[in-house]
Amino acid sequence: MQLKRTKDGATAETRIAELAGLVKLLRRCLTQMSTRTRSFIETCVKFEKEARQQVESLELARDSAAANHKRELAAAQRDAAQVAAQHKSAAASWHTDLDTYKSELSCLKRELERMESERDRAREEARQAVASRVELESMAQGVKRETGQQLRELQVDHGAAMRQLAAMQEASERAQVKLQAEVAAAQEAKQAAVVRASAVEEQMASVQQRLDQALEALEATRSKEQDLVVHHKQLSSDYSAQLARCEAAEAESAALRRDCGAAQELSAALAAECDARSAALEAATQRLQEARAAQASSSQAWDSERASLQGARDAALEREAHLAAEKAQLKSGLGTALEQKALVESQLAATLSEQHTLRSQVEAAEAQGKQGQEQAQQAMAELAEVRVQAQAEAAAHEALMHDASQKAARLARLEGEMEALQDAIGTGSVDQAEMLGRLIRRVANLEAAIAESSSQRRELHNQLVELRGNIRVFCRVKPHPASALALSADGASVRLFAEGKDQGFTFDRVFGPQSTQAQVFQEVSELVQSALDGFKVCLFSYGQTGAGKTHTMQGSKGPDAQGIIPRAILKILDEVERLKEQGWEYELEASYIEVYNETFKDLLADGKGRDAGKITDQNAVKHAVAGGHTQVAGATTVRITTTDAAAALVRKAAQARACEATAMNAVSSRSHSVFMLNITGRHAASATTLRGALNLVDLAGSERLNRSQAEGQRAKEACSINKSLSSLGDVFAALASKSAHVPYRNSKLTHLLQPCLGGSGKTLMFVNVNPEAASLQETLCSLRFAAKVNSCETAARGGAKRHVDKASVDGPSSTTATAQVMFFPLRCHFMSLFSLQ
Numbered sequence: 001m002q003l004k005r006t007k008d009g010a011t012a013e014t015r016i017a018e019l020a021g022l023v024k025l026l027r028r029c030l031t032q033m034s035t036r037t038r039s040f041i042e043t044c045v046k047f048e049k050e051a052r053q054q055v056e057s058l059e060l061a062r063d064s065a066a067a068n069h070k071r072e073l074a075a076a077q078r079d080a081a082q083v084a085a086q087h088k089s090a091a092a093s094w095h096t097d098l099d100t101y102k103s104e105l106s107c108l109k110r111e112l113e114r115m116e117s118e119r120d121r122a123r124e125e126a127r128q129a130v131a132s133r134v135e136l137e138s139m140a141q142g143v144k145r146e147t148g149q150q151l152r153e154l155q156v157d158h159g160a161a162m163r164q165l166a167a168m169q170e171a172s173e174r175a176q177v178k179l180q181a182e183v184a185a186a187q188e189a190k191q192a193a194v195v196r197a198s199a200v201e202e203q204m205a206s207v208q209q210r211l212d213q214a215l216e217a218l219e220a221t222r223s224k225e226q227d228l229v230v231h232h233k234q235l236s237s238d239y240s241a242q243l244a245r246c247e248a249a250e251a252e253s254a255a256l257r258r259d260c261g262a263a264q265e266l267s268a269a270l271a272a273e274c275d276a277r278s279a280a281l282e283a284a285t286q287r288l289q290e291a292r293a294a295q296a297s298s299s300q301a302w303d304s305e306r307a308s309l310q311g312a313r314d315a316a317l318e319r320e321a322h323l324a325a326e327k328a329q330l331k332s333g334l335g336t337a338l339e340q341k342a343l344v345e346s347q348l349a350a351t352l353s354e355q356h357t358l359r360s361q362v363e364a365a366e367a368q369g370k371q372g373q374e375q376a377q378q379a380m381a382e383l384a385e386v387r388v389q390a391q392a393e394a395a396a397h398e399a400l401m402h403d404a405s406q407k408a409a410r411l412a413r414l415e416g417e418m419e420a421l422q423d424a425i426g427t428g429s430v431d432q433a434e435m436l437g438r439l440i441r442r443v444a445n446l447e448a449a450i451a452e453s454s455s456q457r458r459e460l461h462n463q464l465v466e467l468r469g470n471i472r473v474f475c476r477v478k479p480h481p482a483s484a485l486a487l488s489a490d491g492a493s494v495r496l497f498a499e500g501k502d503q504g505f506t507f508d509r510v511f512g513p514q515s516t517q518a519q520v521f522q523e524v525s526e527l528v529q530s531a532l533d534g535f536k537v538c539l540f541s542y543g544q545t546g547a548g549k550t551h552t553m554q555g556s557k558g559p560d561a562q563g564i565i566p567r568a569i570l571k572i573l574d575e576v577e578r579l580k581e582q583g584w585e586y587e588l589e590a591s592y593i594e595v596y597n598e599t600f601k602d603l604l605a606d607g608k609g610r611d612a613g614k615i616t617d618q619n620a621v622k623h624a625v626a627g628g629h630t631q632v633a634g635a636t637t638v639r640i641t642t643t644d645a646a647a648a649l650v651r652k653a654a655q656a657r658a659c660e661a662t663a664m665n666a667v668s669s670r671s672h673s674v675f676m677l678n679i680t681g682r683h684a685a686s687a688t689t690l691r692g693a694l695n696l697v698d699l700a701g702s703e704r705l706n707r708s709q710a711e712g713q714r715a716k717e718a719c720s721i722n723k724s725l726s727s728l729g730d731v732f733a734a735l736a737s738k739s740a741h742v743p744y745r746n747s748k749l750t751h752l753l754q755p756c757l758g759g760s761g762k763t764l765m766f767v768n769v770n771p772e773a774a775s776l777q778e779t780l781c782s783l784r785f786a787a788k789v790n791s792c793e794t795a796a797r798g799g800a801k802r803h804v805d806k807a808s809v810d811g812p813s814s815t816t817a818t819a820q821v822m823f824f825p826l827r828c829h830f831m832s833l834f835s836l837q
């Protein structure tokens with residue numbers, strides 16, 4: 001302006017002089033400027049020194065605060081855990097007690113019911129037992145009575161039978177004696193009768209003889225009589241004849257009388273004759289009379305004889321009759337005696353049979369008596385048994401009653417306790433409710449404290465991670481029998497002899513050949529946790545082909561051989577499950593991208609072939625503003641909810657990955673693969689949303705072109721790989737040199753990973769090295785590259801940022817705020833520097 005303003009009439013000399021003046025002025029200005037700059041630089045240096053001191057003091061304060069925080073957090077966690085445990089244990093014990101009481105009560109109730117039913121049953125049984133006992137007793141008494149009666153009867157019967165038997169025996173004996181006597185008498189009588197009978201028979205014989213004689217005499221008499229009769233008849237006939245003759249004579253006498261007159265004369269003559277005749281008649285009459293007298297006398301004699309004979313006969317008959325009667329009597333006596341004997345015999349037999357019967361009866365009675373006795377004994381035994389049983393039952397009943405009363409008392413006591421408890425619960429419901437409310441409040445406070453402590457833990461954890469550095473480098477050495485590398489004992493450095501000198505490299509962690517996948521993941525798990533806490537996290541595996549990059553990232557089959565990707569997914573899913581309890585809801589969206597020849601390829605796309613899943617859009621990478629998620633347009637996004645789904649996704653991607661044979665590694669990955677997991681966590685209670693991302697990158701081999709002898713397509717791949725790796729190196733270099741411009745867009749890979757690589761992300765790089773002597777140069781290159789990355793400090797640009805959205809008016813999360821406050825002075829200082837520039 002001064003130079004432009006040319007004064008009128010100014011000459012060259014004046015203008016030179018003027019310019020000289022201006023130059024002087026400028027020199028003065030410059031001098032002043034340099035003085036001021038110097039002083040400013042000095043001030044800056046001073047200020048920086050102060051700032052450093054301040055930072056140091058702040059760091060100290062922060063450390064102490066962090067330590068305090070940690071201590072407080074630990075104490076709070078302990079307190080919270082203690083209180084939670086106390087609460088839990090108190091609630092659990094209270095619930096357990098209550099449950100125990102309830103179960104005990106229900107148990108006791110059940111037991112009581114059972115016992116009551118048992119008691120009722122026992123009562124019923126006891127009643128039945130008593131009734132049966134009474135019945136049995138009555139039965140026993142009846143039996144006893146009956147038995148006694150029977151016994152008595154039997155005894156009486158027995159006695160009577162015995163008496164009867166004795167009497168009968170006596171009677172039978174008597175009867176026997178009598179019978180014997182009678183028999184003897186009968187025999188005697190029989191003998192006598194026989195004698196008498198013989199005598200009678202003799203008599204009878206004699207009588208018979210006499211009778212016969214008499215009969216004979218009678219016969220004779222009869223014959224005589226007949227003779228007499230005949231004689232008489234003769235006489236009678238004679239008499240009649242004589243009478244006839246008399247009559248005739250009388251007729252003749254009359255005739256004679258007449259003739260007597262005539263015959264008187266003649267009578268006289270005839271008188272004379274009559275006389276003669278009368279005299280003859282008289283004589284005949286006389287004779288007749290005499291005959292008659294003789295007859296009369298003979299008849300008298302005969303009559304007497306007859307009478308005597310009749311009498312004799314009658315006597316004999318009488319005697320015979322008497323004898324017959326006697327005989328009959330004797331016979332009847334004999335028959336009677338025989339009958340009596342038979343009777344007696346039958347009586348005897350009957351008596352004997354009766355005796356036998358009686359004996360058998362007696363025996364039966366005795367047997368019955370014995371049986372009765374046995375029965376009685378049995379009944380007595382039964383009775384005793386029944387008594388014992390009844391006593392036992394009574395005792396059992398008593399015991400049951402006692403038990404029941406005890407249990408009833410226990411139940412009553414428990415019911416009382418229960419009532420008391422219920423009263424306590426009822427009356428203390430207010431206290432209980434208060435207590436419960438207090439407990440709930442305490443639990444809520446504790447949960448809040450836990451949430452707070454959890455967020456503090458996150459903050460502290462991230463501070464810790466930040467303190468360790470937002471770009472960290474781990475070295476992993478592949479196992480090899482002839483290792484050209486020497487690992488230090490501290491596990492943080494590695495040494496190798498190359499280019500004529502011993503060279504050492506220090507990293508955040510060095511994993512030896514023996515280190516396992518689990519140990520490796522253990523070290524990176526905090527970064528995975530950071531992704532869940534809302535950070536953009538990126539993990540690389542870098543190294544020459546065959547150095548173990550895929551092994552580290554992907555691993556192989558089997559739980560022990562699994563690499564970081566499957567383990568990270570597992571951890572995240574576990575954490576998501578665990579955080580659900582704290583009210584966090586997480587959403588996991590995964591993509592698997594391949595960067596091949598500077599072109600994106602969707603590894604989850606369906607279809608086969610070279611161009612399958614190829615993303616032609618050059619602006620496919622979309623970084624959302626305000627900490628949102630990065631998306632690759634056209635790439636498949638899969639929502640992960642289970643480990644199986646994640647495993648299937650990883651498998652699919654691994655199959656789709658472009659693997660081509662090279663001279664160095666038969667399955668060498670000629671592309672970079674990026675497993676992108678966008679994590680969104682929402683906490684409804686605190687209206688918080690976290691947006692984290694986990695990018696797990698398996699880089700292509702970093703070997704030099706000539707070594708892999710790649711040609712054509714392989715050479716193009718190698719160029720592309722080298723380009724993207726060198727771009728990655730450039731980004732790290734820019735970050736390391738705190739360059740204003742970081743060339744993220746120089747490669748697709750760095751562009752994709754920009755949010756993680758930048759100051760607000762967290763990066764971990766694995767440098768995988770093959771310790772074989774042949775790979776020494778490549779190993780040296782890899783280690784040098786890793787060492788450069790390790791020297792980067794992205795925290796100087798504001799540190800890692802947690803991407804938290806809060807619906808409340810609190811503004812950004814405390815973590816972010818802390819991180820910003822912590823680095824504010826430095827940033828201001830550099831900002832002012834940049835403004836001056």
Ligand SMILES: Nc1ncnc2c1ncn2[C@@H]1O[C@H](COP(=O)(O)OP(=O)(O)OP(=O)(O)O)[C@@H](O)[C@H]1O
Pocket residue numbers: 477478479513543544545546547548549550551552665667668669670699700701702768
């Ligand atoms: N730490 C290790 N322990 C055991 N085996 C290993 C280890 N590292 C690598 N390997 C084995 O070495 C071989 C090559 O490893 P890997 O495929 O992981 O190499 P890479 O670096 O991914 O190679 P490229 O870049 O060509 O894909 C594999 O068989 C793998 O199992």
